[in-house]
Every structure is written in C-alpha cells, then in structure tokens.
Amino acid sequence: MKAGSGQGRTPLREALETVAAGGRLRLHTPGHAGHGPRGPWPDPYWDLTEVGPVPAALEASQAAAATAYGTRATWFSAQGATLPVQAAVLGAFAGSARPVWVDRASHRAVAAALLLGGIPVRWRQPRLGPGGVPLPAADPPPPGVAGAVLTRPTYDGLLTAQDLPDGGPVVADEAHGAHWYCRPGYPASALELGADLVIHGSHKTEAAPTGTALLHLAGGRVEPAAVRFWWETLASSSPSYPLLAGLEAMVAARFRPPAAAAWAALAAGARELRDRLAARGWVVLQRWWEERGGLSDPARLTLLGRGAAALVRAAGLEPEKETPASVTLILTPHLRLEWVAQRLLALPVPEPPPLEERPWPLPAAALPMREALTRGGEWVELAAAPGRVSRGWVIPYPPGIPLILPGERWDAEVVAAVREAGTAEGLEEGRVWVLR
Structure with a gap:
C-alpha cells in the first residue's frame, strides 16, 4: 500500500456515527444508553493531563467516593x-504459597492477574445452564485455600443466595452489579x-x-499499600481525566x-416485565434461576430460544450478549421500559433450548501458565487440538471467560465449547496455538 494512502480516513468515527444514528434502543453497555447526563469526556476542551490542581482534585474525589x-x-x-x-487479585494474593479459590467462569482479567503474580489456584467449577449460559457455582471452599476470588454476579446477573466464604480475603468481581449498592430491590x-x-x-x-x-x-485483611502498589504498577501514567x-x-x-x-x-418494572414475557410463553433465564432458589439482578433480562437474538434485533433492539439459543439485554433507568416491553411482547416466541x-x-x-508461555508454539486446526497443550488462551467475548488457558490440555469438550462459541480471541481462522 502506498504511504499516506489512508490519510484522512476515519472509519472508527464513521462506524460510531452510523450505529449512534441507527435508531436502535441500546440494551447493552454503557449503562447510560446514550441518554444519561452529559459529561465532559467527548470535549477536547476538558482533555487535560495531571497539571495544576488536577492530581490533588482526583485524590479528593476518590476520598469522597470512599466516604459515600x-x-x-x-x-x-x-x-x-x-x-x-x-x-485487587494481586494486592490480596501475590506471593501466596497457598492456592486461591477462584471461579473458573471469571473474566480473563482474573487469569491475567494469576499469571502475573504466579498465584496458585484451585478452580471453583460452575455449570452451564440452558442456552449454554454460565450458572453460578455453589460449592463451599476447600480447606487450605488462602482466600477467594468470586465473580458475583455472572454476566447474566445470576448469583447464589450463599454468604461470602469465611477464612482469607475475598475479592468480589461485581463488575456487572455496580448499581446494587444501597439500592432496594x-x-x-x-x-x-x-x-x-x-x-x-x-x-x-x-x-x-x-x-x-x-x-x-x-x-482489614488486605494491606492498602499492596493494592496501591499493583494499581500504580498496572495503571497508565496518563489516564483520561475527562473519563x-x-x-x-x-x-x-x-x-x-x-x-x-x-x-x-x-427493579419493580423489570420483574413485572419478566412475568408478562413468561405469560406470553418466553422462558426467562433469571426467572428460571430464581425458581431454583437462586438470586438474580432485575436489570438483566435473558430470553431463551433458538434465534432469539435475531428476533430482538428485528424489533429495533440491540442486545448486550447472545448465544445461538439466548439473548441478554441490560435494562437501565435511562431507557423507557415500556417501549422495550411493547417491542418484546410483540415478538413471536421461539422454541426454548x-x-x-x-x-x-x-x-x-x-x-x-508461566511455564507454558516460555515454550515454543505452533498453530494447528481446532479438530487436531485434543491431546495438545495450549500455548495461549481462547476467549469468547462477551462474556470474556477463557475456555482454555496456557498450559491446559485440549480435549473434546473444550473443542465443542469453542465451536459453540463461534468466534473467540485466540481462534485464528479455525486454528489454535499449542505447544510444539
């Protein structure tokens, strides 16, 4: 390609403008859905670095948040x-000689922290529910672990009614439950x-x-200085102050x-919508999970059915996540729930899984993991992977949960899970990275 031939092109901006102007209701992240209060972040006037009073103001703002x-x-x-x-994971457990009890259905950021810190692990194995959706694990911690890293809730807003485990420090990845704190319902x-x-x-x-x-x-079980050290080690030295x-x-x-x-x-309206959809014949994952004794986030709505995502998109709704037999929507106060309800209730109901x-x-x-990453690798067809040791990881996104990690051995079940996911990070033209 001739140097400078792409000069002046802005495909990313054009794509953003196309999607933003498309008129779909945004039932996905970010939670403001394009309708939240305006902030300074898109305006270059506000795009400053750590000059003058800015660093001290950030410290003051974080202190105020801690109080809140x-x-x-x-x-x-x-x-x-x-x-x-x-x-959090490194601040709590880096250098631990004892294994840490970790949800296997954790975001790849957890696996990366375990790798960086050389932290030994005992996996807490979840299960897969209808439509291939991860369900929360409910087993108690084994003896001898240093603490726990929990994913609470799952991407679909599911959690168990259990208390947090006793013993060592508990790190809770509550990324998808940020709106819960101090809120009834x-x-x-x-x-x-x-x-x-x-x-x-x-x-x-x-x-x-x-x-x-x-x-x-x-x-009081984690030293603030340890968390601060890892924060400063991993954080950019030039954060976006408008963000x-x-x-x-x-x-x-x-x-x-x-x-x-x-x-x-x-919360009240979303639970009512679940009931209305169930009366129409839809199987709502969160309702099904609660009937089995679990808890769920009212702001998540997962509909089960073959081709459900295509139906939802045809109604002008853009979902957060889909599998071949499920579609997940994020509900927030920044959308008119009744508009969403009208469109969903008008849909035909597919056969559930x-x-x-x-x-x-x-x-x-x-x-x-660390040892696997020091060895040479090669790319092989996915069908030839069983029995080979993985050199990389394979991660469908969303939900960003690794199906296999470096150093783990491929088997037929993992191959089937990757095929079901369709596209994933670490799957290149139908091939995966394994040790030679």
Missing part, C-alpha cells in the same frame, strides 16, 4: 474493570456482605462513560434521591 461507599479506599479507573480486578452488594475488595464496572449499568470503573477496599471526571459525576449523582427512585422503579444443566468444560492442567 463506606470503604477504606476507593480508586477511579479509566481502564475499565480490568485494572481494578488485577490490582436488588441483591446486596458484596460491599455490604463483608468482601475485602470489590470491583464495580460502573460503565456497564450506571451513567458513566465507557471504560470507567471503581475499586473498593474494605475490611475520570465522568465517573466522578456518576458517583456524585448515584446517591441522590432521584437516582434511587429511578432504580427502584426499574432444553432446560437442563451440564458441567462446565474444565481442561486438565499439564503445565503452569
């Missing part, structure tokens, strides 16, 4: 929930249940710009009565 959330410390992230997850936040470190992916549901999140430190200002605006607004009332009304559970595919570990 009742924590020892709260950090603002402009690197999504990935930075808070990794700083929603599950209790892990902050309210005694977790030591809690991650809130604020942009996922709250009126915060994409890429913003919070890390909360509570309790952080947008996050600050969300924190300032979320505890005011209008926000509380709007979220309470959403079997309402059954099956084990999560858990490949055997052949080598530690």
